[in-house]
Amino acid sequence: MIIVAGYFVVDPDQREQFLNSRADLMRTSRSEAGCITYAFTPDPLDPGRVLLFERWETKAALAGHLAVLRQGPPRPASVEVRESEVQQYEISAVGPVGS
Numbered sequence: 001m002i003i004v005a006g007y008f009v010v011d012p013d014q015r016e017q018f019l020n021s022r023a024d025l026m027r028t029s030r031s032e033a034g035c036i037t038y039a040f041t042p043d044p045l046d047p048g049r050v051l052l053f054e055r056w057e058t059k060a061a062l063a064g065h066l067a068v069l070r071q072g073p074p075r076p077a078s079v080e081v082r083e084s085e086v087q088q089y090e091i092s093a094v095g096p097v098g099s
Contacts (some may be wrong), residue, residue, distance in 0.1 A: 001036075001060045001094055004054035006086030008040075010079050012047035018079040019050060029054075032068070035062020052086060062088065 009020035010018045022040045029038040043049035056062040 001058040001091040002054075002059055003089045003091060004021060004052065004056070004062065004086060005089070006052045006084065007043070008050045008052065008081050009048050009083040010050065010081055014079045015048060015050060015054060018081075021078050022091055032061070032065050035065065048082075060088070 008018070019040055019042060026038055026040060030088070031033055034056060034057040038054045039052070041051050041053070044049055054062075
């Protein structure tokens with residue numbers, strides 16, 4: 001399993017616009033083969049921060065998703081991203097917390 005996690009910092013007054021601009025991307029990504037979870041969510045404590053969380057079945061599934069993103073037309077930058085960080089993590093074992 002591959003986990004992609006990160007954050008984006010935007011003007012707090014534009015956070016809702018930023019989230020709305022990602023709604024179609026979330027719907028499309030969730031329908032892609034190998035996508036388990038794909039979500040942009042508002043940080044409950046920081047009004048200018050948006051969290052990204054993705055789970056993919058395999059590296060190949062994530063690579064396919066990234067290829068689709070690169071092939072499409074660039075999305076217009078309706079909201080300036082002041083800072084961001086996105087990392088991928090390859091998971092070797094999965095189980096419930098506390099086991």
